Amino acid sequence: xxxxxxxxxxxxxxxxxxxxxxxxxxxxxxxxxxxxxxxxxxxxxxxxxxxxxxxxxxxxxxxxxxxxxxxxxxxxxxxxxxxxxxxxxxxxxxxxxxxxxxxxxxx
Amino acid sequence: xxxxxxxxxxxxxxxxxxxxxxxxxxxxxxxxxxxxxxxxxxxxxxxxxxxxxxxxxxxxxxxxxxxxxxxxxxxxxxxxxxxxxxxxxxxxxxxxxxxxxxxxxxxxxxxxxxxxxxxxxxxxxxxxxxxxxxxxxxxxxxxxxxxxxxxxxxxxxxxxxxxxxxxxxxxxxxxxxxxxxxxxxxxxxxxxxxxxxxxxxxxxxxxxxxxxxxxxxx
Numbered sequence: 001x002x003x004x005x006x007x008x009x010x011x012x013x014x015x016x017x018x019x020x021x022x023x024x025x026x027x028x029x030x031x032x033x034x035x036x037x038x039x040x041x042x043x044x045x046x047x048x049x050x051x052x053x054x055x056x057x058x059x060x061x062x063x064x065x066x067x068x069x070x071x072x073x074x075x076x077x078x079x080x081x082x083x084x085x086x087x088x089x090x091x092x093x094x095x096x097x098x099x100x101x102x103x104x105x106x107x
Numbered sequence: 108x109x110x111x112x113x114x115x116x117x118x119x120x121x122x123x124x125x126x127x128x129x130x131x132x133x134x135x136x137x138x139x140x141x142x143x144x145x146x147x148x149x150x151x152x153x154x155x156x157x158x159x160x161x162x163x164x165x166x167x168x169x170x171x172x173x174x175x176x177x178x179x180x181x182x183x184x185x186x187x188x189x190x191x192x193x194x195x196x197x198x199x200x201x202x203x204x205x206x207x208x209x210x211x212x213x214x215x216x217x218x219x220x221x222x223x224x225x226x227x228x229x230x231x232x233x234x235x236x237x238x239x240x241x242x243x244x245x246x247x248x249x250x251x252x253x254x255x256x257x258x259x260x261x262x263x264x265x266x267x268x269x270x271x272x273x274x275x276x277x278x279x280x281x282x283x284x285x286x287x288x289x290x291x292x293x294x295x296x297x298x299x300x301x302x303x304x305x306x307x308x309x310x311x312x313x314x315x316x317x318x319x320x321x322x323x324x325x
Contacts (some may be wrong), residue, residue, distance in 0.1 A: 005121050012125040016132030023136035027143030034147030038154030045161045049169050056173040057180065064181050064188075066260035071192045081323050082199055086206075089319055096315050097307040098214060098221070099228030 116314035200320075205281055211304055218253060222287070226253060227261055229288050229307070232301040234265055234273060239293030241274045246289045246303075248282045254289075255279075 082089065214222050234242050246254060254261065256275050262275045284288055285303040292299035 009121060009125055014129045016128050018134050020135050020139070022139060023139040024202035027139045030140070030143040030147050031150070034150040038150050041151070041154040041158045043166065044159065045158045047162065047166045047169050049173070049180070050112065052169050052221070053173040056170060057177040060174070060177045060181050064185060067185065068188050071188055078324065079199055080198055082120050082198065082203070084234050085323055086203065089316075089323075090202055090207045090210065092319060093204065093250055093311045093315065094214075095307075096311045097207070097211050097304055099232060099302075099307075 208308060212286055219299050223253060226250060229302040231265055231268060233289055233291035233302040235269055236300040237291055237293055237298050238271055239298060241294045243292050243294060244275060244277045244289050247285055250287055251279055
């Protein structure tokens with residue numbers, strides 16, 4: 001084997017080293033780029049406070065409407081119950097005031 | 108000839124070695140890049156997870172504040188609903204009490220037997236709540252006539268029913284400004300029992316009516 005041939009082996013090894021170094025630089029570039037992207041992802045976190053406020057307000061408004069309906073229903077039941085027994089209630093109060101006790105009231 | 112052959116073999120061997128070096132380098136390059144890509148994907152994935160965690164945290168905080176703000180905005184409305192309900196209910200109760208009051212006044216102003224019985228009953232109840240032997244009865248001018256007109260039988264009934272010695276006196280020097288009924292006290296005015304129609308109506312409102320309504324709605 002002559003000197004020329006050994007030189008080509010040395011060249012091949014240098015070339016291999018160079019390519020590996022280049023691959024390492026490329027790898028570093030890939031990771032740095034990923035880190036930058038990661039940083040952007042984390043920093044870009046935002047929420048829309050206005051939309052959330054509207055959502056919460058709508059939710060509570062709807063709860064309030066349900067409460068209002070419930071109260072209206074309670075009032076309707078109350079009026080209905082009192083209306084149906086009105087005469088008995090009045091008589092019971094009259095009896096009570098005039099010292100007759102609660103007789104006459106069957107509610 | 109042999110030397111030439113050897114040189115040829117050495118060159119081929121060298122070529123094989125060079126190819127192997129190149130191949131190993133390529134393999135190493137591929138491994139380095141693939142590992143970097145995996146690492147990069149992992150970094151981005153972790154960032155996405157972190158971003159999602161932060162977003163949830165931020166949203167929860169904003170939502171909490173928004174809820175408080177909305178509650179404050181709606182609190183008055185809620186109170187108003189409650190107040191309107193209570194007012195409407197109070198209106199129904201007021202109408203009933205007004206109807207009862209009107210009928211009571213009719214009976215009292217009529218001054219008939221029903222009212223005489225009522226007066227006796229009110230006096231007996233009031234006297235039973237006074238521990239003193241001497242008891243003063245105060246009333247309005249109309250009832251004064253009714254009570255004095257039945258005084259003797261009233262006093263006897265009170266003694267009999269309460270089963271104790273009682274001296275009744277109807278005070279005609281100062282009439283009460285009330286719709287009817289009596290205010291009974293001992294001579295010194297230390298002990299008294301208010302059984303005027305107004306006081307009884309108030310008691311009916313406070314004690315009787317809530318019980319009636321409760322059993323009605325149960």
